[in-house]
Amino acid sequence: MNSHELSIREKNIVFIGFMGVGKTTIGKRVAEKLYRSFIDADDEIEKAFGMPPKEVFEKYGEKTFRDKEREIITHLCTEQKLHIISLGGGAFMQEEIRKACLENCIVIYLDLSWEHWKDRIGLIIDSRPVLQGRSLDEIEELFYKRQEYYEVHHSKMETDEQDPEEVATHIVDSLKLAWELY
Numbered sequence: 117m118n119s120h121e122l123s124i125r126e127k128n129i130v131f132i133g134f135m136g137v138g139k140t141t142i143g144k145r146v147a148e149k150l151y152r153s154f155i156d157a158d159d160e161i162e163k164a165f166g167m168p169p170k171e172v173f174e175k176y177g178e179k180t181f182r183d184k185e186r187e188i189i190t191h192l193c194t195e196q197k198l199h200i201i202s203l204g205g206g207a208f209m210q211e212e213i214r215k216a217c218l219e220n221c222i223v224i225y226l227d228l229s230w231e232h233w234k235d236r237i238g239l240i241i242d243s244r245p246v247l248q249g250r251s252l253d254e255i256e257e258l259f260y261k262r263q264e265y266y267e268v269h270h271s272k273m274e275t276d277e278q279d280p281e282e283v284a285t286h287i288v289d290s291l292k293l294a295w296e297l298y
């Protein structure tokens with residue numbers, strides 16, 4: 117599919133940001149509000165391996181996970197339209213993924229400050245392999261190191277002090293406004 121033939125309304129919407137910021141939670145709600153199909157890249161990887169990301173990391177190693185992640189996301193971005201797609205937190209570290217998403221889709225960065233993120237760590241610590249065995253200082257370092265990759269996007273949404281419903285509503289309102297303008 118040639119993305120230049122797609123109107124802004126037809127393009128996939130892709131959510132990026134650090135793990136735990138709410139890409140999956142908010143992406144699902146945005147999809148419901150827009151009556152669009154939702155795809156979570158981590159779920160697609162899980163289906164491909166028949167096991168969750170954490171087990172893929174343990175059994176096959178991170179490179180195998182990242183290779184499949186790249187294959188799945190580049191395919192979704194170039195072959196699908198009108199979908200809401202939430203990426204895994206590490207996906208945007210790969211140049212090929214960044215390029216495929218930025219060229220073909222509308223990329224929305226969900227931003228959360230470190231101060232708020234660290235209060236959420238208990239919700240995700242057990243299921244995210246990248247957090248295993250890392251001290252809080254090391255996680256903070258990773259958090260800030262990754263920001264520069266997320267900074268390349270089409271739109272940024274601050275999510276501090278907002279619940280998923282508020283963030284999703286704000287995103288849908290902004291999208292509708294943009295769709296009317298272009």
Ligand SMILES: Nc1ncnc2c1ncn2[C@@H]1O[C@H](COP(=O)(O)OP(=O)(O)OP(=O)(O)O)[C@@H](O)[C@H]1O
Pocket residue numbers: 133134135136137138139140141142158202203204205206236239240244275278279280283
């Ligand atoms: N705005 C929010 N306010 C409070 N809790 C939230 C918010 N958004 C998400 N959460 C909670 O944070 C946890 C992580 O959310 P979620 O799985 O959506 O993150 P993610 O960005 O998809 O992470 P990953 O990159 O690992 O896939 C969940 O328990 C979710 O309920």
Ligand SMILES: O=C(O)C1=C[C@@H](O)[C@@H](O)[C@H](O)C1
Pocket residue numbers: 134135158169170203204205206207243244245246
């Ligand atoms: O931030 C990351 O590197 C990851 C985030 C998750 O969404 C999964 O994609 C996986 O656990 C790796």
Ligand SMILES: [Mg+2]
Pocket residue numbers: 139140141156158202203204
């Ligand atoms: Mg997710």
